[in-house]
Amino acid sequence: MSDLESRLSGGDEESPLLSIRNLSVDYVGRSAVRAVDDLSLDIRRGEIFGLLGESGSGKSTAILAALRLLPPPAVIVSGQVMFEGVDLLTLDEGALRRLRFRRIAVVLQSAMNALSPVLSIGEQITDVILAHEAASRGDAWARAGELLELVGIEAVRLRSYPHELSGGMRQRVGLAVALALRPALVVLDEPTTALDVVVERQILQRLAELSHARGFSILLVSHDVSSMLEFCDRLGVLYAGRVCEVAPRADLESGARHPYTRGLLDSLLSRHQAGTRLVGIPGAPPDIARPPSGCRFHPRCAFRVDLCEHTIPPLFAPAAGRALACHRPLQLVPPDVDASVPPRRTP
Amino acid sequence: MSEVPKALLEVRQLTKTFSVRSLSGQQAVTAADRVSFDLRGGEVVALVGQSGSGKSTILRVLAGLEAPSEGEVHLHGKPVLGRGLRPTLAFRRSVQIVLQDPFASLNPVHTVAHHLERPLLRHRLVSDRRALALRQAELLASVGLEPTADFLLKKPHELSGGQRQRVAIARALAVTPEIILADEPTSMLDVSVRVGILNLLADLKLSRGLSYLYVTHDLASARYLSDRLLVLCAGRVVESGPTESVIQEPAHPYTRQLLAASGLH
Amino acid sequence: MMLLRGIWDSRQARLGLALLALFAAVAALGPFLTRDPAAFLADPLLPPSAEFWLGTTRQGQDAFAQLIVGTRSSLGIGLLVGVLVMSIGSLVGLTAAYFGGLVDDVLSLIVGVFLILPGLPLAVLLAAFLEAGPLTIAAVLVLTGWAWNARVVRAQALALRRRDYVLAAIALGEHPLRIMLLEMLPNMTSIVFSSFIAATMHAIGAQVGLEFLGLGDVSQVTWGTNLFWAVTNQDILTESWWTILPTGLAIALFGFALAQVNYGVDEVTSPRLKVDRAYTALVGQRTGLRRLLTPVVLARSDADRERTSA
Numbered sequence: 001m002s003d004l005e006s007r008l009s010g011g012d013e014e015s016p017l018l019s020i021r022n023l024s025v026d027y028v029g030r031s032a033v034r035a036v037d038d039l040s041l042d043i044r045r046g047e048i049f050g051l052l053g054e055s056g057s058g059k060s061t062a063i064l065a066a067l068r069l070l071p072p073p074a075v076i077v078s079g080q081v082m083f084e085g086v087d088l089l090t091l092d093e094g095a096l097r098r099l100r101f102r103r104i105a106v107v108l109q110s111a112m113n114a115l116s117p118v119l120s121i122g123e124q125i126t127d128v129i130l131a132h133e134a135a136s137r138g139d140a141w142a143r144a145g146e147l148l149e150l151v152g153i154e155a156v157r158l159r160s161y162p163h164e165l166s167g168g169m170r171q172r173v174g175l176a177v178a179l180a181l182r183p184a185l186v187v188l189d190e191p192t193t194a195l196d197v198v199v200e201r202q203i204l205q206r207l208a209e210l211s212h213a214r215g216f217s218i219l220l221v222s223h224d225v226s227s228m229l230e231f232c233d234r235l236g237v238l239y240a241g242r243v244c245e246v247a248p249r250a251d252l253e254s255g256a257r258h259p260y261t262r263g264l265l266d267s268l269l270s271r272h273q274a275g276t277r278l279v280g281i282p283g284a285p286p287d288i289a290r291p292p293s294g295c296r297f298h299p300r301c302a303f304r305v306d307l308c309e310h311t312i313p314p315l316f317a318p319a320a321g322r323a324l325a326c327h328r329p330l331q332l333v334p335p336d337v338d339a340s341v342p343p344r345r346t347p
Numbered sequence: 348m349s350e351v352p353k354a355l356l357e358v359r360q361l362t363k364t365f366s367v368r369s370l371s372g373q374q375a376v377t378a379a380d381r382v383s384f385d386l387r388g389g390e391v392v393a394l395v396g397q398s399g400s401g402k403s404t405i406l407r408v409l410a411g412l413e414a415p416s417e418g419e420v421h422l423h424g425k426p427v428l429g430r431g432l433r434p435t436l437a438f439r440r441s442v443q444i445v446l447q448d449p450f451a452s453l454n455p456v457h458t459v460a461h462h463l464e465r466p467l468l469r470h471r472l473v474s475d476r477r478a479l480a481l482r483q484a485e486l487l488a489s490v491g492l493e494p495t496a497d498f499l500l501k502k503p504h505e506l507s508g509g510q511r512q513r514v515a516i517a518r519a520l521a522v523t524p525e526i527i528l529a530d531e532p533t534s535m536l537d538v539s540v541r542v543g544i545l546n547l548l549a550d551l552k553l554s555r556g557l558s559y560l561y562v563t564h565d566l567a568s569a570r571y572l573s574d575r576l577l578v579l580c581a582g583r584v585v586e587s588g589p590t591e592s593v594i595q596e597p598a599h600p601y602t603r604q605l606l607a608a609s610g611l612h
Numbered sequence: 613m614m615l616l617r618g619i620w621d622s623r624q625a626r627l628g629l630a631l632l633a634l635f636a637a638v639a640a641l642g643p644f645l646t647r648d649p650a651a652f653l654a655d656p657l658l659p660p661s662a663e664f665w666l667g668t669t670r671q672g673q674d675a676f677a678q679l680i681v682g683t684r685s686s687l688g689i690g691l692l693v694g695v696l697v698m699s700i701g702s703l704v705g706l707t708a709a710y711f712g713g714l715v716d717d718v719l720s721l722i723v724g725v726f727l728i729l730p731g732l733p734l735a736v737l738l739a740a741f742l743e744a745g746p747l748t749i750a751a752v753l754v755l756t757g758w759a760w761n762a763r764v765v766r767a768q769a770l771a772l773r774r775r776d777y778v779l780a781a782i783a784l785g786e787h788p789l790r791i792m793l794l795e796m797l798p799n800m801t802s803i804v805f806s807s808f809i810a811a812t813m814h815a816i817g818a819q820v821g822l823e824f825l826g827l828g829d830v831s832q833v834t835w836g837t838n839l840f841w842a843v844t845n846q847d848i849l850t851e852s853w854w855t856i857l858p859t860g861l862a863i864a865l866f867g868f869a870l871a872q873v874n875y876g877v878d879e880v881t882s883p884r885l886k887v888d889r890a891y892t893a894l895v896g897q898r899t900g901l902r903r904l905l906t907p908v909v910l911a912r913s914d915a916d917r918e919r920t921s922a
Contacts, residue, residue: 054537070906197608226610269567270610280542439785451776
């Protein structure tokens, strides 16, 4: 394993659970748009990993592509996705289907709308169990009850229909279905919406508790920085289809090293001191059909130099479990540099 | 302060019920339940609560988009909304709205110029084409969209989410309102763009003496922008007061839950 | 305008438009270039020849001239009905959706009544009682056809009614009529256009049908009356196909042309229907309904990558 390799995975005794290398995804059309560019990431066993990004960052695209769930016109053009020793990109449909839900469970954003309205939730959970395992219906039903209890719903609701449950409860049912076959990895795409912030936070809390108790890994894909910071062990930040920074939560809080991450954290309203004025990051995320040259963040970066305009910064590992792609990363001490000076006002 | 200034907007016992047909028969849903509060000049009042708490309903009633079932609203001491009262054009000049979804707040078939032209023409605020063009450029500049000539010709799909919200704000400003009702104006925007919009709103408030009713589920942004806070749960105001004190010492358990969910502990 | 460009993108729509242009040219110029269709010119029931391209009728009239001249009336009435049905239906649908409440209830009731009325029998009845002629037929078809259009427009308009930009327009104090016609309607062009096409197709078919039954003015030359006379003269028995078949084909071809243009409209409203040629070329399979695995197409070099950007 190269130095970068071992550092990306944290240099642990175990190899990572999910290991993505050089993944690139295009949307094919009149001209190809590169939505994800040369992405490399590791998810370790038992960790809660948050993939953070704004619009156009490619975070959902990357993960769905890694799991081969992206609809046309998406095409994977390079890379490797190693899961428990197997490259997911080389599997056929049958092998992949056996893997899905058994080892990797995915809860999509619209999971609560994915429940069939004509079956009770108990039937739907047992269907999932029986589709993958040889068990009796009675046993499956009992397990379904346990799963509901696990996510905080009384087992008696097994007989309820989806329309009799609130949105928050349906989301929990989606989670229960995901956990039904005891996967090693649970992927959640945009778990928090503005609908029911209180309940969603409770769900994430419960999920974190379960993860620590049972040892499965969680991959959260979201744009909600504050909840990710609350629940994740490590975070990866994407911008315009490329990785900017990967670091443990504590490191990011004490001092993110990529200017974008720093700007993002500084934009958090929940962290600002009362009475001060936040600056945010001037400009807006770029159109991925026409990305900036060199480092994609450079037009909005207060610290850029000429190099940033021409050359894409390579991904390197400053320490175990960390990754950084920046020509001039910020120092570890909190900056005295006035990051609030915007280079150029781009609307 | 020797005299408490009379409130600009007085909301008294505002109630809105809907009848909902469900599988179990007809039901009356109370979206807003006897809500009362004041909004003073130059002040920002935040209405916070989750989805379903009734905050958006209240905003829509105050914008004259729905009629209240009970209760009255007074502007400058005169009744403007309530039983038997329909919003007048003058009311529409005083009270404007900015809505949540940047992808839906602008009509996809019309240019930015059209969006800014309509309020100016409808309320007869300009005398000729030249005045119109000047005013349009002025509005775009005041929301930070420059060069204004470029932006006037663009259609919504050519703008980013943040830019669209800026146009929506410019549209609301066109009639020189006294009050702007903002329904989660930043919740659908990227995190790094939100602060820019909130700062813009704060600046405009100061430069134009506006008052805002700011509706949100995110207490952190409410704290950033507002002077006073009303916490809504199931259509009822469960707590209210100056923003900082409500956040430092929440009295109601629901408020505490919201605080935690917004990342403020 | 996006709609027009979108329609142009579709190969099928271009074919349809070309055919429609042909029909329009025939309708406009044809009558000047052919002989008088009502004149008794030659022996009856002559098969097609160099002199009479579609032969002659039982009365010795030029069948080709009858076809060409008939185009003007049939298409004209068909389009007129289509436009009127679309206009009345859209106005009613928009009004019902915009105002909601009592207005919606009343209008929907009226629409419902008209929908229940059996179209063809009523059309036959009215045409039989009123003064025969194409305009009567047009009136009858509009009366029996507008309701369906209204319902379709109302459904779509209801969806738009809650959009934020409509609410913003109301909050600005815009007049309801302006909002309906200038804010909502422009966002509904696809469905309005689609139902216009459907209404026109239906109108032409119904018009021909009524005239075929003898309810039109049989002294006028239209596609329908051509067929009426052909049947009355028992041309089938004499195997004089040239008086019947061409007219039938013309009707079918026009319907076909409209249907092709409709495909173009459908593709604008649902871009997924567009077969993405670049994707198919790259992956070797169509973007069908069946969900496949995201394909892995490894671009070995930059040259490959250029190739993938079709």
